[in-house]
Amino acid sequence: MNGYLHLWLIPLLPLVGFLINGLLGRGLPKALVTTVALLAPLGSLLVVLGNAPGFFAATARMNEPVVETFGTWLNVGTLQVDFSFVLDQLSLVMLLVITGVGFLIHVYSVGYLAHDKGYARYFSYLNLFLFFMTTLVLAGNALVMFVGWEGVGLASYLLIGFWFTKPSAASAGKKAFIVNRIGDVGFLIGMFLLVANFGTLSFAEISTRLSANPAWMGGVLTATALCLVLGATGKSAQLPLYLWLPDAMEGPTPVSALIHAATMVTAGVYMISRIHVLFDHAPRALATVAIIGAATALFAATIGLVQTDIKRVLAYSTISQLGYMFLGSGVAAYSAAIFHLMTHAFFKALLFLAAGSVIHAMGDEQDMRKMGGLRTKLPVTFWTMTAGVIAIAGIYPFAGFFSKDAILAAAFEQGTTGKVLWFVGLLTALLTAIYMFRLWYLTFFGESRSPQVHPHESPLSMLGPMGILALLSLAGGWIGIERFSSFLQPATGVRPAPASGASQELLLSALAVATALLGWFIADLFYRQKPARAQALAASAPAAYRLLANKYYVDQILNDYLVRPLLATSNYFLEWVVEKAILGGAALLLGGIATFSGMLLQRWQSGNIRSYAAWLATGAAAVLLFLIVPWATVLANFGIHLNTAGH
């Protein structure tokens, strides 16, 4: 690569779009709003695409990341933080996904929100999101990344609460924001620890410093890494901070597709890969990541089995798939995690867009129990959704198979713990296939359960992006993990070579596909052949069913044991004791003192001129008396000597 790449254009174009539509959008004609909104991500995509060939060319310099600095932000003591962007293989892949999928979803939104009052506002928020997300990905140091990190949280909040007149949407937005704050505290403390131990926040410098000291392991590095993991679990909706993502489905469906499936929620995975050298030196933190990932994957998949809201099924499946990415990162297979991130962006965005198309067709109905039989009425939606379902289930030759297989294979290599994690991953794959085909059967097969609704296929602006994403869901994985890893190698390090032979790998892949097919078969058994079977099973184990349907009661437990006591403390203790008694009492006391002394002093200000004059005359007389009378002599007569008279 040569010359200046103008990386600043990538985030700036969406920002310009945000400013135009955000400030003037209400007064502009709709066609102009649409043009601005679509040109912004398209421009960014073109800039990214223009820069991409340099990384594919087999030149000697392709291993070096492109760093562009736009000035110094902070210069405090020995700490210097620059406004710097880095383009390397890792950020390039992320940018392609973000701007590519982002552009498709912008196009889709034109159709989906065509009749919404907040059309311009919606697109300005969406452009704002792209601005922050590209900043996050391009960041060359942790502080710039944090700006993007917080910014996508803001955009997410704004878009979840887009229909803010609905109380559930407004509170879902707040919930997402607050839960994310908990993770952000971890990220912040992690940054402080980085500054304390490295004196820099630049990713490149930290990597260099660590690579120069291979013996530096554990200890403070583990603490730093764990703090960053807390940040990642918040943004990527992992245990224990996953709670906000299901509620985030209150936002418009394209938003769920872009922010809460394809891009923003993968920021945690990206962050771990970006700073992976630190994690390589903190094996315990890495193991924690793997365990969190596997646990979340299984946990969310079980909840996904019984959800009835089509978007919530997809939300739990997103959490579960993000768990896979964490699992991949946790076994140091960063390239596999990023690979899954990419394919997941394709098929999960597709699934959400198809679900949006279904919801649109059903007149904003999200309950799968009221759908059914849509296969013939929405043929394009059906076929694209089918591609997404097969891809997420991990059936050859769709994209999900390749990436999920890479993660599971990497986990299998990691000794006994790895085998357990691999088994959890495989079990999750089974559950994934079951709930995704359940969604598929409930929505598209059988008889329509809402005969009064007459669904119609969505406009071309919605079907087009779905078609492109369906192709990507099919072919996105064909590049293969080997080639993908060797491409990412300069950024994510050498992928640990599989110790076992090709036969074992083939066996594992076959097992994974067999598991997925088994899941399909089970779903077929329960939801197509005899839908009554599902109810019978639920009735035979009511406790287990209720546990899952209530999402393990986590929300209720947190509400009862955390939120309620906090609210009670605020309402009773803080309001009555601190606010009213202590603070209010202090204010009243001070006011009382002032009033009382005022009452006393008021008597001097009688308004009677003669009393003033009398005081004045008395004062003047007193001064005269003091000045004229020779006090030393007078007192000496009474035997009192002032100190001067003692000599």
Added chain:
Amino acid sequence: MSSLLTQDVPLVWYLLLSAALFTLGVLGFLIKRNLITVFMSIELMLNAVNLSFVTFAHQWHAVKGQIFVFFVMMVAAAEAAVGLAIIIAVFRARATLAVDRIDLMKL
């Protein structure tokens, strides 16, 4: 040529007269209830002070004291104009000139 001031009447007499006038002024100010009388008492005090000034100026052959007297007379004239105007305004508003009943800083 001899001056009555320096030859025949000693300095202290003038000062005693000045002090007596001043005390009368103060007493008048404190005792009298009519606003105009109070006002006249102030003039009396000013003139008592003027007499002291003139006395000392003559004693020390310093012209400063005499100049100061002119200043005082000038200010007293201005004060009389403003004061009488205020008194008329007060009388119009309250229909009284009793000092004790004029105890608010508003009309």
